[in-house]
Amino acid sequence: MILAIIPKKFLFWPLLFAGIIVAPAYAQFGYKKLDDDPYSEYKRINFWTHPHYNRVEGVTMHGGMLLKLLSAKSFGVICETKYGSKSGTFRYEASLDKRFFKKNRLILRAMIFDETATNDNWKVGINENTLAGVFLREDFRDYFERKGWRVFADKKFHGYYLFRVGYAQYKYGSMATRTNFAGSIFDGNKVYRPNPAIQKGCEKSFRLSLALDHLDNLYFPVHGWVLHAVLQKTLGDFNTKGFFLDWTHYTQTWAHQKFVLRGLFGRRSGTMGRQHLMTIGGVGSLRAFRDHLHSGQNFAMLNAIYLFGGDILQNSPLRNFPMMDSTFLGFFYEIGDAWNNENNQGFAPNFNQARWLSDAGVSLLLMEGLVRFDFTRHIGGGTGNWRVTCRLFNML
Numbered sequence: 372m373i374l375a376i377i378p379k380k381f382l383f384w385p386l387l388f389a390g391i392i393v394a395p396a397y398a399q400f401g402y403k404k405l406d407d408d409p410y411s412e413y414k415r416i417n418f419w420t421h422p423h424y425n426r427v428e429g430v431t432m433h434g435g436m437l438l439k440l441l442s443a444k445s446f447g448v449i450c451e452t453k454y455g456s457k458s459g460t461f462r463y464e465a466s467l468d469k470r471f472f473k474k475n476r477l478i479l480r481a482m483i484f485d486e487t488a489t490n491d492n493w494k495v496g497i498n499e500n501t502l503a504g505v506f507l508r509e510d511f512r513d514y515f516e517r518k519g520w521r522v523f524a525d526k527k528f529h530g531y532y533l534f535r536v537g538y539a540q541y542k543y544g545s546m547a548t549r550t551n552f553a554g555s556i557f558d559g560n561k562v563y564r565p566n567p568a569i570q571k572g573c574e575k576s577f578r579l580s581l582a583l584d585h586l587d588n589l590y591f592p593v594h595g596w597v598l599h600a601v602l603q604k605t606l607g608d609f610n611t612k613g614f615f616l617d618w619t620h621y622t623q624t625w626a627h628q629k630f631v632l633r634g635l636f637g638r639r640s641g642t643m644g645r646q647h648l649m650t651i652g653g654v655g656s657l658r659a660f661r662d663h664l665h666s667g668q669n670f671a672m673l674n675a676i677y678l679f680g681g682d683i684l685q686n687s688p689l690r691n692f693p694m695m696d697s698t699f700l701g702f703f704y705e706i707g708d709a710w711n712n713e714n715n716q717g718f719a720p721n722f723n724q725a726r727w728l729s730d731a732g733v734s735l736l737l738m739e740g741l742v743r744f745d746f747t748r749h750i751g752g753g754t755g756n757w758r759v760t761c762r763l764f765n766m767l
Contacts, residue, residue, distance in 0.1 A: 429457025494655025516544030572608030627680025637670035659730035672707030728752035
């Protein structure tokens with residue numbers, strides 16, 4: 372998914388590495404899928420490590436273990452621990468799984484955790500963000516602490532529909548910092564964006580999640596659609612209601628060309644705690660604007676992309692250049708905002724209070740889209756400046 376940002380300087384980009392994440396993400400948007408049946412594929416005891424880096428924890432060492440229980444292989448224990456060189460804090464997660472059925476499997480999971488949480492993992496992956504910090508002294512996520520327990524049931528229907536119902540209790544902790552910790556390979560004089568403070572408190576969460584997937588291909592879809600929806604109710608120190616929707620549709624137009632339309636909508640009422648607000652601007656949302664430019668109880672964004680495949684560059688005089696046979700162009704337009712409901716705490720959003728931002732640009736996709744450079748300009752709500760970003764393994 373990303374990374375390199377260039378306001379007015381030379382562009383650098385790193386490589387993306389795959390990591391193992393076993394716990395479902397509890398951000399507003401998206402649906403973190405679980406392995407369908409890892410216990411039949413892995414050894415009785417399995418180990419892995421996924422070190423990473425961010426501006427509040429520093430270099431974070433990580434270790435994980437999966438232990439299969441009983442000969443039936445339907446029970447499993449998953450344990451993870453990590454230590455941050457800057458925060459000096461150990462984090463952990465331990466869970467017990469019970470699995471039923473083979474085809475439309477059901478997973479029951481109970482876990483305890485002390486985690487560094489973020490609501491920005493739908494924008495930028497952990498590996499991309501790590502490399503941005505190492506190479507560019509950039510961190511595109513905001514962080515807070517969360518400690519407690521959760522239980523949930525994750526059910527598959529018809530081979531590709533997923534439904535999850537869960538309950539959790541946890542306590543929030545703030546990780547506010549303004550430090551300029553650690554150097555990076557490039558842009559060594561830059562200062563990290565401060566990590567904001569949040570409201571401390573305890574919360575009980577009831578959460579329903581749904582994933583409907585009608586894509587023809589998991590990694591490089593040509594046609595079809597996918598929808599993720601989340602409904603959440605929280606009690607305790609934060610009494611809130613939330614609804615979050617992420618929908619993407621792919622349409623093949625002509626030859627290798629396709630049109631992609633993505634829409635996101637979010638609404639949470641009953642709190643102004645920063646950990647519950649949604650942010651827009653920058654990498655993963657409106658790419659021409661400053662990261663986390665606007666925040667609020669409401670979020671709406673529409674992204675339209677037209678990808679030409681190789682029908683332009685591969686039929687031009689440039690076709691003999693190296694890698695040109697797997698390089699193509701795209702055009703995109705984005706519009707959206709994040710805003711609060713002033714003088715109205717009802718659940719319906721007031722769209723008249725939004726300050727709509729929009730941008731448009733050209734994408735250059737290399738290696739069938741594994742690396743993408745975006746040249747983007749403000750259209751509405753900005754100063755007309757250009758911004759260049761680079762994403763990895765992200766067609767949108």
